[in-house]
Amino acid sequence: MSKGKVYLVGAGPGDYGLITLKGIDCIAKADIIIYDRLVNRDLLKSAKPGCAFVYVGKKSSKHIMAQEQINDTIAESAASGKIVVRLKGGDPFVFGRGGEEAELIYDQGIDFEIVPGVTSSIGGLAYAGIPVTHRDFASSFHVVTGHAKKDDSLDINWESLAKEKGTVVFLMGIGNIKHIAEMLISHGRAPETPVAFVSNATSYKQRTVRTNLGDAYECVHREAIKPPSLFVVGGVVSLSDKLGFYERKPLFGKTIILTRTRKKNSDLRKKIEELGGKTFELSTIDIKDKKDIGRVLIEKLTSRKYTHIALTSHNSVDIFFKNLIKEGFDFRKLAGVKIASVGKATSKAIMVYGLVPDIETSRSTGADLADVILEDIGNAGYENPSILFPCSEIASKSIEDAMKSARVDLDRVDLYTNTVNMAIKDELLDILVKEKIDYITFTSSSTVKYLVEILGRDRELIRGIKKVSIGSITSQTIRDLGFSVDMESDSASIDSMLAAILEDVKGDINDKKTETIKSE
Template sequence: MKKCNVFLVGAGPGDKSLLTVKALNLIKRADVIIYDKLVDKDILKDVKENCEMIYVGKDAYKHTMKQEDINDLIYQKSKESMVVRLKGGDPYVFGRGGEEALYLVDKGVSFEVVPGISSSIGGLTYAGIPITHRGLSQSFHVITGNARNNQETDTDWKSLAKIEGTLVFLMGIGNIEKIQDNLIANGKSPDEKVAFISMATRYNQKTYTCKLKEAKNCVNLNNIKAPSLIVIGEVVDLHDKLNFFESRELYGKTVLVTRTRSKNSEYRQILEEYGARVFEVPTIKVAKKKESEEILIKYLKNKIYDYIAFTSHNSVKYFFEILLDKKFDFRELRGIKIGSIGPATEKELNKYGIFSDVMPKNFTGKDLAFDIHKEIEENKIRDCKILYPCSEISTDNFTSVFDCSVQIDRIEVYTNSVNTNSRDYLIDVLENENVDYISFTSSSTFTNLYEMLGKENESYLNNIKKVSIGDITSNTIKKAGFEIELQAQKASIESMVEKIIEDAKKDR
């Protein structure tokens, strides 16, 4: 049996989260990816380090590479590499995937086709337009609106005009006058409902509706450009009621998030669920501090602690990583009370089957210290010992609350440094994108970003609303000479998102 070396993969209509699981797994494994214009660039972030990326995108009547050359390119690359031919939408819906597949058959090359969500269905869904609906449309028809070689299409306008179902034209914006005139000339009502869905399923999707007789004027008036879908039929009437995508709280807003790469992704997901366009700039690079491993184990074995205080999710992560690496038995922690700074830290603890005994109402290190101090006094604990795993740059906000009667062993279990690898991307985003909000979840996210920008680029921050997680972070930003437009009521990601949503409503 021949090994399959070529995969014709549909990337979906635009929103990267609509990519299928199989497609994503193949993208991660590919040696070569040959991709089209409509493929979301975020999808390509998941490729392996040495993957060869080849762009063969096409505009109307202007091609980077002729189809015949693309066919041969796939064949040539397949001789020694695993090739993913990545196409917007579905490979077989006006994607020329069939031509590529037949070429491979003629060359004796094994291949697989991975379907993708076609914009002709997924794009309508995101605009609140069901492609079929009982009582309105019992069928749908997908038509290419792009005349080959700038000639007349072989479209049967007479038959299309008589159809009562939904008509969807792909690649038809440039021929909107012909579509309008031919349908009306062949009997379609001039008052038939029409929708134009620009950049379907993407952050900047926009839907326009009109009557068929107004279609050309609607395109010109709103400057509607490709890629846009043209939808004709009674189902267009449902747009106003079912338009969930463009009515989300942060639709049309852009947020730049600054955390470690792993935590950025969680934050990004929440923001995108509310409709925001998100740029991730990891300003912090964290790593386990190797030189602290032996001393941590020594302290745990030789001292009996009353409390272990965690003031970040990373302190939990690297504390337990060290314990696992050193094969330390978690049962030896029994009897020790656990302090957690807030929900994110608690969530990390829960991964190890541990739940905190102390969590302050305000999610700061100082408030955690106050709550532990209160317990010590109430329970009259003498010679109290607290283990404090933390970052090498942690402040004394936690330790300063206690007097000398409490022994605190501070152990720096992880390093926290500036992620200089993100600098070029950061500058590019600030120069070329309209960023509405930039969020800071700690003082170090700001100080690191400030260092990455440099004095010569700090003015980029002036016209962007800065969102702070709390007082400590806000004070750090103010000391650098900047205003804080928004501050979360609680020191949590959820509270920051609520604050951004509250502010965004003012623009609606």
């Protein structure tokens, strides 16, 4: 058997977007990924089906796996012909033992590549608004480990470091902060020198605390600063008030659970994260195409002439058009058929396939769509209107009932099954127990019902979390299940839901300012 290959990949300091394109490519082709504690686990979602994951995280002196075992796992996996990605926080060669692991791989005669990453000593400080160099403050910077290899002593030339006018960044130094501060001061650094601690850099938990070198040790205890934290010394720290963009983002520090499928969450997740929020994607719905649905659709579309096609969800749009494409259907045969859409999100999904809806509702219910279709039928004067309604097997019958009452022919086709995704239960409970969640978004009645069903006896875990609904039908489902609706979007779109969250956050900020003024 031929030997595999090892990629030592830097995952960056924490923000999902700070890994390199090459790093993502390596993850996508890996057979096994061996990853550290500070790696953003959302990166693992880019792995191919069947990829194995090995967690080897380390926290202070607590090791899931000793370094020797990690080395053996890498070598043995590659020797068996696998593509191995050793995924490390920051950059593999900046205090990440990447050099030691690379030496071992070389000695074993295994092919390997190094994929650099953004080191927290630069990227982490950038997110705190602290440039490591600046013409007014520092023309050089030094990155130093604050963690001893074998004993409590740090092999550092303190005299040289204390006299250096550049920026000094200590990684893994919180446990030794008293010694570090004392040594710098005793060798010449002024106690008034500005310093900062940046905890959980580039993540939604990021926290920047500024003080001076003489107060550093007391500050760690006073502010309860814990690893992982950067410790930076130098005049550049004073720029953080101006340049600290990340912690000023409108959703910074807010955590939001998204309950629909990951693919449908994509736009909302990106927008939330661009605004500084953290998303947890947990698809409560398991969707599967009905057997031979493409053939069924072709038979329907070729055997009769429809005046309208009613589409009420993103899933219906994708499954409808993808199955037609799979069967080789020519979309030009839809000429003259009016496409009716529920809301802007559904319309956007339709336009991906090169078609523009003729009819669009402003609200998210089937009843609203039925009303606008019937209005169009009346205005156009169709003699024998006929509607194709491709949908989920659990879709509401409101459109059917409205057409029946109006004596309009409607042909319903169930495209897919829509069932509860119990596979997410352990992950969901883990998040609800370990994380402080601010919001849960619900984009349909199904997402609400299924989340509550998944939680079962643990449903009270979501009681205190603000619930965001996409529309009146979903809101009523939330109430029917015994919960309150904290926010309802003005229209059936993710932008409207996001606007509701932003408005709520702004209200909370104003309330806190008012409380502060009153207390003063």
